[in-house]
Amino acid sequence: MSRLEVRVTQACREAADTVRPESIRSLDLEPDRRPARTRPAAATHKRGRVLGPLAAAAAVAVVVAGAVVVPRLVKGTLGHPGPSKHTSTPKPNALAALPKFTVLNNTNAIDVVTTATGRIVGRLRAPARQGFVTVVGTASDRTFFATTSLNPQTSCRTFFYKFTLSANGQPSALTPLRVRVLPGLPTALATNADGSLVGFSVVQCASDVAGRIGIGRKIGGIGLIDLPAGRIAKVWSYTLGEDYTNDLTMSADGRLLGYANYWNSRYQVGRVIPTGAPSGPDASHSRVVVRRPTFTALSPDGQIMYAISGSREQVLAAYHVTDRHLVSVLHRWPATTSLSRAVVDPAGGHLIVPFEKIPAHRTRYPVTYKVGHRCFVVKAHKAQKAPTSECKPIVQPKTQFLSVNLTTGAVTILPFTVSGPPGWGVVAW
16 A cells, blocks of 8 residues: 555544544434534444545545546546557446446445447536435436535535436436435445336434443444335334445345445344345344355346455355355455445446556656655654655546456446546446
8 A cells, every 4th residue: 555545544533533422312213403513422342444435535634635537537537538548448248238328436426437439428416515426227227316415514414316317327416315314424325127116225414422332332323214205114123333335226126226235333234134124133034145245246036146345365255045155256356455335236237446556657656856846745854954855746537447257256447437436336237
């Protein structure tokens, strides 16, 4: 990990540490009228977890001395294909079976990309004073759901929307779902094949009222929206010791939800919970399928849980949901590769993983600061008579996308990239 990445990670964790666990309010899915801080109530003692997508973005913006960098698609301009960023071009037959459109979340806007070419064919702006957090698609590849939060965060709120794509990929206007705005920040979104059920995860924010709480205190919940009825049908709460989930998925028939969170504050586990289970603590109604995954994704038939795990190398593998045995290993990455959550094509057959290869030059010692040189400050030499700073030029990382054929195991690098590190709400099929 480079000095830049270390400093960004430290800054995010330092921002997270300003939220005292004892100041977290209890889960309340009624509209919250009390003033709140703008950081979600995740477990701050978990290593490597960031409190939320917008909180992390805010921390990074502060670290780079006010230089706010918004992730953006770099494969061509709207309606005009750009040059390929890869040394090899995917074979046409490898791309023909993929969903026609890929939806990319750039926070301030959603870009619709033709999967086979990387061409941007549509763009959907976020509502005023809001930013996209998560997005998920149905099996039709035409209907999508998205969550937003306030941007900038003057308070913690979760908004739910629906949009559709035309035959040529043009997005419709956002339509708010017929459910109330929820207190807290969205961390995950899922849907069944026909879009009649929508699953979500919302983590609560810290209040101004201090009070000691234990790791068993509820901090958020996984909910199920019955769209035809226009109501939240179920809520399964999770605790400070479990932490929030950011990789919620749903089987095509809507009978099963899959996700990962912590087991007794020790390590992550991949769980499944039947949507027919009554509301209550998620741990009481869920079953563990995989131990120590980084990210999970449920297959459309609900029989397989795909999980990314490992430390010496990162492995994408398939596990049977019923008996938890390893079915197959689909792909491996070096430990230095930065990965995000896997997204399964709701129609079945393929899986997409955002990733970033960490180049060797990112580990070099930073250069000395020069006037007018945009850089990330690493360290100040206070002992010198004329203090200077060590810095590293601000170089925006690139996220690529790997498609895995779940039948043959063949892998394909998709012909587009996103400017910025891999994010767990960045892509949808």
